[in-house]
Amino acid sequence: MVDANNSIKTSILGWMVLCSLVIGSHCLSDSDYPWTYRCIQDTKDGPACQREETESNSTEKVPFNICILTCGPYASLWPYPSGRVELGQTLTGFVLDRMVFSPASLPGESNETLFRMVGEAESIFNGHIRALLPENHVDPPIPVRNVVIQLNIELSDTKLTLNTDESYNFTIISALQQVSVTISGKTFFGVRHGLETLAQLIDFDSERQHLQIVNSVVIEDKPMFRYRGLLVDTGRNFIPVSDLKRLIDGMSYNKLNMFHWHITDSNSFPFDARRVPQMIKYGTYGSEKIYTPEAISEFLVYSNQRGVKVIPEFDMPSHAGNGWQWGEKEGLGELSLCVNAEPYQDYCIQPPCGQLNPLNNNMYNILGELFRDFLDVFDKDVFHMGGDEISFKCWLKYPHIIEWMETNNKTIMDLWGLFQENALTKLKEANDGRPIDAIVWTSEMTSHAREFLSPDDYIIQIWSKATDDLSTGIYQDGYRVIFSNNDTVYLDHGYGPWRGNYVNPAVLIKTWQVIYANDILGQVENLVGREKMMELYESGKLLGGVATLWSEKGDKYNMDMKMWPRGAAYAERLWSNPPSRLNVTQLAYPRLIHQRERLVQRGIHADTLLPEACRYIWGFCDNNYS
Structure with a gap:
């Protein structure tokens, strides 16, 4: 499911020792918990990640939010794409400084407004990914791997109308040293939706202390209603x-x-x-x-x-x-x-x-x-x-x-x-x-x-x-x-x-x-x-x-x-x-609960849907009276 190596393990153990020395015996990191998460395909509500006990220092532990990235046909995507969806079942680790945007491909008649809007969309996306990192995060040593994002827009539209084409096509292709993301759409508005989809395919791995991205994706998507x-x-x-x-x-x-x-x-x-x-x-x-x-x-x-x-x-x-x-x-x-x-x-x-x-x-x-x-x-x-x-x-x-x-x-x-x-x-x-x-x-x-x-x-x-x-x-x-x-x-x-x-x-x-x-x-x-x-x-x-x-x-x-x-x-x-x-x-239900958590993480005071424990022990809370 995830990349791991001895240097990461050594770095995490080092941080734990430092934490113990500085803070004392009450210091507790995510790595101390004895839980890993596994995708169960056939719960009452469809695919969901379920908690299992494992050795607390195991390098194979998968955090809950990382499990979700590859669980089920739509994983953590909300709303799910209306067309073709192919999500890989493995992840690739990277650090934020290695994520870059290539110059966007814009129409010949593109104007200053479109250029500004694309730049602002890239900035908003970067902000979402940066917010996934813990406060005072320091990147661990991992193999150098770039994430390169290419945006392609056909039309110069800068105003949303009742007839705007909001469709987009989306691919992620991973090689040894680079993950290539391509988002293409008729208009800026479709490509903007594609960036939101990309943000939902990335999360922070608290076990390995770096970001993870689904390493192989093909999506063809458009809204069913305008x-x-x-x-x-x-x-x-x-x-x-x-x-x-x-x-x-x-x-x-x-x-x-x-x-x-x-x-x-x-x-x-x-x-x-x-x-x-x-x-x-x-x-x-x-x-x-x-x-x-x-x-x-x-x-x-x-x-x-x-x-x-x-x-x-x-x-x-x-x-x-x-x-x-x-x-x-x-x-x-x-x-x-x-x-x-x-x-x-x-x-x-x-x-x-x-x-x-x-x-x-x-x-x-x-x-x-x-x-x-x-x-x-x-x-x-x-x-x-x-x-x-x-x-x-x-x-x-x-x-x-x-x-x-x-x-x-x-x-x-x-x-x-x-x-x-x-x-x-x-x-x-x-x-x-x-x-x-x-x-x-x-x-x-x-x-x-x-x-x-x-x-x-x-x-x-x-x-x-x-x-x-x-x-x-x-x-x-x-x-x-x-x-x-x-x-x-x-x-x-x-x-x-x-x-x-x-x-x-x-x-x-x-x-x-x-x-x-x-x-x-x-x-x-x-x-x-x-x-x-x-x-x-x-x-x-x-x-x-x-x-x-x-x-x-x-x-x-x-x-x-x-x-x-x-x-x-x-x-x-x-x-x-x-x-x-x-x-x-x-x-829907497991993905909606995860989407609610995503909204809260981004500053929306969304109502809760269930006791927090039930989110982590999915399936054990199921009955007609819950």
Whole structure:
């Protein structure tokens, strides 16, 4: 399994003697433990490393993390590759100073931005490998062996889009004095994923005191879904950009590529809209809880570098309260209705209420200015317009709305349609007429009034249950679709109500097993049949999914543990699309536990999945009641 020689043994024994002399009899090194680890292929959960006792000074001992590098068809890889995977069963030792990048092969038209991004990706990778080494580590004498990494990129793309090719090919070939790693992809973003894969094939061997790399690898990999995302809500509870960066880091470690930023809500409007400064004056929790264009711009660069596109959601016409109260004071009339109205049950689904006034032309002018502010900062190819939980009760409280409906012989759905058409027009105008994809949540409109939502303009994000047959018409009409089923991927569920005492069974916690089993293609097939499902998938209409973390009871302090490692489970579902016929944990559980440890090692405060002892004595903790 691993290289070993007498000089290494002598060096380790020497360090142990020094430790004993300096620290005393309580000094204990990894070499003192009597355990070695062996890959067991046929545990209940597939291949896993299991502890066995051996002589404490044996040079053949294999640490747990080193065993994992070659255990099973996917070893320590997360998410597992969707295509060809050939992993060698032996390792090669090396020291960090001998790992180098050859000059990257870039397209002839490559630009300064691409060159910088490649250099930064190499730096991030080096940081991950360096972090594997113990503090004050000194390399032992081992045979000279270079690890040379070659990156090949075909296209000059530097922005992630809905159509970016994220595939990559990957090889490791080992010779006597050199390990050659080649990562090739159409775009930077595919090659970046390849670097993450490489980092998962390297670890520090505490027995031999040097790094180990799998010495023979062939991988052909690409995501099964192009849209693989997480949502965080910063409208209800503010989350600083520094903490959102940590979320982006976690996404990059799991090859997730879309951050759905629910940035505004009726609770607050923390986006610093320079054309409409009244919004943050009336809509923020305090001067330090604002997202400035400068901070957002830097955050977008940070995210793009790590293979993540940031998609803002400006929720409307509902979920638009605080921030909109100033209209009457400035002679513009009520821009939003029912703002902070009580009792809230008479006006909206949850407090505080607020819903834009669809018959106030000044509101549309303000909306257009806000769109311009958003598009000055965020990418201009896709924008989330919200569109869920519209309260008819709110609008029907106002005489001018009832009068308009009666005079024009219109329904409440016609009024909503009027708003949607005007809002989309303002969005397109703000984008100077360039094409832009608008995303909306499923709603009464997507169920019963899709004539207001052209499939050419809109992507529909489904948040109803996976079995909800109201989605059937959306599939039949050929919309592009994103899945965020509330019965499977709502990460905020399960922590108790934030008002009242009633615990709704529908909002129990979504375990990683439920999330991992959320078979997107299967749920579509169940509603429209396999032939139609395959037609939608192959034509790119089934974009992917987003797991959501609404923040009624979430903030920067508990975001990580609610998001991870369940978000990692969803990442493998979206990247690899595991066959639904497999046991949900087959080939996943041991690797997910190791991925959780990797996240923690890299600074993510991920929730734990099991008692630590069970990780090391895999198989002995198995029963239906654990």
